[in-house]
Amino acid sequence: MNFLLKAATVIDSKSPFHRQTVDILIENGVITDIKKTIKASDHVEEVILDNLHISQGWFDSSVSFGEPGYEERETIDHGLQVAAKSGFTAIALHPNTLPVTDNSTAIGFLKGKSQNSAVSLYPIGALTIQCKGVDMAELYDMQQAGAIAFGDYKKAIQNPNLLKIALLYAQNFNGLVLSFPQENNIAGKGMVNEEEQSTLLGLKGIPALAEELQIARDLFLLEYTGGTLHIPTISTAKSVALIRDAKAKGLQISCSTTVHHLTLTDKELVTFDTNYKVLPPLRTQKDVDALVKGINDGTIDMVTSDHQPIDVEHKKVEFDHSKYGTTGLESAFGTLNTILDIEQTIAMLTNGKSIFKIESESIEIGNKADLSLFNPTGDITFTEEHVISSSKNSAFIGKSTKGAPYGIIANGKMILK
Known part of the structure; x- marks a missing residue:
């Protein structure tokens, strides 16, 4: 699938777009365009999330x-x-x-x-x-x-x-x-x-x-x-x-x-x-x-x-x-x-x-899209409802956290919470 990330702030010190808020077009698993604004076309899925930040996966x-x-x-x-x-x-x-x-x-x-x-x-x-x-x-x-x-x-x-x-x-x-x-x-x-x-x-x-x-x-x-x-x-x-x-x-x-x-x-x-x-x-x-x-x-x-x-x-x-x-x-x-x-x-x-010798690519045009999507702000109390795992043995239940992940785009797929 093809995706268009709208108003995504890039956190990637190896990317020329580090700390910039941009639109990112991903086609067939590859980043094909990064601009301040990209107009959506019929063949892409727009991704609009509150305070969206992205980094390397x-x-x-x-x-x-x-x-x-x-x-x-x-x-x-x-x-x-x-x-x-x-x-x-x-x-x-x-x-x-x-x-x-x-x-x-x-x-x-x-x-x-x-x-x-x-x-x-x-x-x-x-x-x-x-x-x-x-x-x-x-x-x-x-x-x-x-x-x-x-x-x-x-x-x-x-x-x-x-x-x-x-x-x-x-x-x-x-x-x-x-x-x-x-x-x-x-x-x-x-x-x-x-x-x-x-x-x-x-x-x-x-x-x-x-x-x-x-x-x-x-x-x-x-x-x-x-x-x-x-x-x-x-x-x-x-x-x-x-x-x-x-x-x-x-x-x-x-x-x-x-x-x-x-x-x-x-x-x-x-x-x-x-x-x-x-x-x-x-x-x-x-x-x-x-x-x-x-x-x-x-x-x-x-x-x-x-x-x-x-x-x-x-x-x-x-x-x-x-x-x-x-x-x-x-x-x-x-x-x-x-x-x-x-x-x-x-x-x-x-x-x-x-x-561990795993391939890593910066957020640039022409590179594979291997991205983590998240919001770095907002105070949240972690509860058992946040535990997605089949087993619920979390040491963090009741603890304060800051920000939260939205999901990923990787291997040509997008998975969000």
């Missing part, structure tokens, strides 16, 4: 659905609709399915299920067979089938030699290795941040040391092997400092943090609401401040929703027995926009493309 580097195996949490088709209505044109999907995405056939299944979607799905292959941390999976075969990176979701690689071999092997085909930052022997049976709050609530704690020790180990391995390493969802002040120092050394290291680690602390746990049970656990205000500083100085490369739908049977139970995870696609933009300015927000939602 957003990418979320840490998303889980459920299918195959856990369709009650989220199917691929519905999950991609959630992503689109939340403003994301591309997502990286974790291998925590049943069976685990640890071979080329499983990668092909995911690519096939998503091939007609407006949202581009990029599978992350498991680093080890069945995510058990014992034997390395067939990384090259998965890359050939469409995997963009390799990691065991929320499972640390405890054997340092296994990570060393993976970093060495992946260099042969420029593969990106992910390593979840937790030393399990230090974390033990903890489930929340080990601090004053865990003591007051009588909940077993995971010390910040568990994350920091694992990151320090991984950085030593990276310095020895070379290669490219991504550390997802860091959460502590010391983690930021370790990665800042590693970048100063010239190591090929990148990292992300989550929207909830940037905006929530372990003080939320006072209600024992299991929606706040996430991994890594919510930390302290000192850690939140350090994460924001890490974004401002370039240490943290991207922000993710770490979207993890969990069905009600596994979430609305005693805190000890509930599964980790919160949904986050729907609330990501509005929440991030409350603590960063709009250009920073867009940068944090798009920077990951270069690290």
Whole structure:
């Protein structure tokens, strides 16, 4: 279809139209004209939205659905609709399915299920067979089938030699290795941040040391092997400092943090609401401040929703027995926009493309239309009605957000809320 965006303000520092309000004509998935005013013709659909802003399409580097195996949490088709209505044109999907995405056939299944979607799905292959941390999976075969990176979701690689071999092997085909930052022997049976709050609530704690020790180990391995390493969802002040120092050394290291680690602390746990049970656990205000500083100085490369739908049977139970995870696609933009300015927000939602080697095109005539549509203004209280996901385990219900996504134009399709 063909679309004409009316009075759209462009937020794209790489575009000559950055910060300008223009009309944009999109024909057969390509931007064919950008002017102050374009007259609509019969063969285009006019798009007129209040305070419309557009940017390059957003990418979320840490998303889980459920299918195959856990369709009650989220199917691929519905999950991609959630992503689109939340403003994301591309997502990286974790291998925590049943069976685990640890071979080329499983990668092909995911690519096939998503091939007609407006949202581009990029599978992350498991680093080890069945995510058990014992034997390395067939990384090259998965890359050939469409995997963009390799990691065991929320499972640390405890054997340092296994990570060393993976970093060495992946260099042969420029593969990106992910390593979840937790030393399990230090974390033990903890489930929340080990601090004053865990003591007051009588909940077993995971010390910040568990994350920091694992990151320090991984950085030593990276310095020895070379290669490219991504550390997802860091959460502590010391983690930021370790990665800042590693970048100063010239190591090929990148990292992300989550929207909830940037905006929530372990003080939320006072209600024992299991929606706040996430991994890594919510930390302290000192850690939140350090994460924001890490974004401002370039240490943290991207922000993710770490979207993890969990069905009600596994979430609305005693805190000890509930599964980790919160949904986050729907609330990501509005929440991030409350603590960063709009250009920073867009940068944090798009920077990951270069690290995961995903094509990115600026908003210019002749380029493919891969666009996120949004309104950056307006105070909104996020409620359960805003949760589009099949699972409703959002940590942001009742929180204040700023602005909201309208949807996307990508792969020749438009999806709006």
